[in-house]
Amino acid sequence: MSYLLEIMGRGLLAELAAAFRQLLQDDAGCATDELLEACRERPADPLAHNRLAVRYLFDREFARARESFLRVLELDPEDLLAHAGLACAYDELSDTEQALEQLRKAAQHYRDEPTVHFATGFCLEKLGRGDEAAKAYHRALDVTPNLRNAHERLAAIYLQRDDLDAAIEHYEHICFCEPGEIDSLLMLGNLCVRDQRYDEAIRHYRTALTIDPDNWEAHDDLVTACDQAGLYYDAIEHLREMMRAKPAVPDNHLRLGDLYAKVGHEEEALEQYLEAATLNPDYLEAALKVGTSYLRTGAYEDAAKWFNHATEINDRLLSAYVGLGVAQHEAGRCAEARESFEMAAGVEPNSTLLFSEMARLHLRSSAARQANKYLNLHSLTTETAPEPVGDLVTRQIQGYQAAVKEHPQHADLHYRLGLLLRHCGRNDEAIEAFHAALRINPNYEKALTKLGLLLHEFGRSEEAIGVLKQALEVTPQSAELHYRLGLIFADRNKFSLALQQFEHAARHEPENLEFRANLALALQNMGLIDRADASWQVMCEVASQTAEGRTLIAKTTQRQQQ
Secondary structure, three states: OHHHHHHHHOOOOOOHHHHHOOOOOOOOOOOHHHHHHHHHHOOOOHHHHHHHHHHHHHOOOHHHHHHHHHHHHHHOOOOHHHHHHHHHHHHHOOOHHHHHHHHHHHHHHOOOOHHHHHHHHHHHHHOOOHHHHHHHHHHHHHHOOOOHHHHHHHHHHHHHOOOHHHHHHHHHHHHHHOOOOHHHHHHHHHHHHHOOOHHHHHHHHHHHHHOOHHHOOOOOHHHHHHHHOOOHHHHHHHHHHHHHHOOOOHHHHHHHHHHHHHOOOHHHHHHHHHHHHHHOOOOHHHHHHHHHHHHHOOOHHHHHHHHHHHHHHHHHHHHHHHHHHHHHHHOOOHHHHHHHHHHHHHHHHHHHHHHHHHHHHOOOOOHHHHHHHHOOOOOOOOOOOOOOHHHHHHHHHHHHHHHHHHOOOOHHHHHHHHHHHHHOOOHHHHHHHHHHHHHHOOOOHHHHHHHHHHHHHOOOHHHHHHHHHHHOOOOHHHHHHHHHHHHHHHOHHHHHHHHHHHHHHOOOOOOOHHHHHHHHHHHHHOOOOOHHHHHHHHHHHHHOOOHHHHHHHHHHHHHHHO
């Protein structure tokens, strides 16, 4: 299940320097030549050499950064910034052992510096020394008990070892420190299901479901009265006055965006929608309205990303209902479980509908009108009628069918074909498409969830329960595989080398779409690559199967180049 697998990717750093972001600050006000001159003028000044070394690090000139940091340590062997920077330089030069040595030296002088202990654990984990890594992470928590990255990496290590009690303990701490974060609650609930702690799982899933941004209301009678009377500018002014007192209420920004849209101020409306989505990344309505705003301006790639983000929010809600239902079923609370599965079945069509809207976007720019109609916003005036919805979806299905025929081992293509078939009521074909995706990737949680709910809808309850339970499981072998993949991905040089070696071995098939797609899906399962971006790429691949899609891609590319 993706929420268990996502634990494996949490806390990983794209680069070691991310651990020392507050310490390694580039002096952006000085040119590199000025920093070099300062070193020549003050050769015994550690600060001057550190400033230059950090610049080299930011410019990715790692060999020069290494030499400059070494010079600092000749002048001051206890300089924390130099030890940390040198460790980062060594790590980028694929010398993790030397990076680890510098961190150990830093720890001798700075025992109360949590980032040093965390970075030490991260290097040890990449070297496959999990026991030592866990000790280093615990040392970081001894200094800073709420250091989130350390809790996340310890949970990954313990889950990989199937020590569920320890993994749960760390996610309980994360949820205690950040009680409003839905993803962490879902992970904790999933861990509790895996450990057969069903009552606890039910409590965590219910908490996740109560954190619903659409329940936040920011009422103001005067604004409402002005809005209903068509006095939109008065409503805007009163709402802006109210927001000066409470600027961080997402609902107010969304409402202000709607008012701006009514008076035709599209840029201001988009700005407010974006602010609402920034204040609350889980706000489904805000994500939908940002996407619609981009559609109106023809910014299709931005629109696609935001609609896909909205789909992810909806799918997360779906996962919470499924997890709750499975936990209730396993606890013997079958009536409650049926109710939760019915709730999941009610939420599921939203994701399918959103995806079908996005599919039409890739066929015709008139999809903007279709999405606008779906969202019940004010209509756009057009001189020509849009092509019938059914025709567009049928043609998109044909594109996906051609794609899966050409790339039969591409799990995501089968899954997305299943969504479109489901949307058209071709349920038997949708079931087969989901099964095809799962034959390729048995851990594909979304396909398991959609298949389980489809089976539930058709009265195949026992089979549905089995599939939905499988969506919450992950085998020890799969956990180990994803854990190792996450560590490789965190080491950019190693990951790049691994890809090169695979491509060399498969040089007779250089366009190995299946390998790249299924690797991307595994990384999505761990939350290591953006799902919205990945969805856009898949759609582009399918769009190339149709003449309309190729035209749209060409137009989008031309727009990006302007």
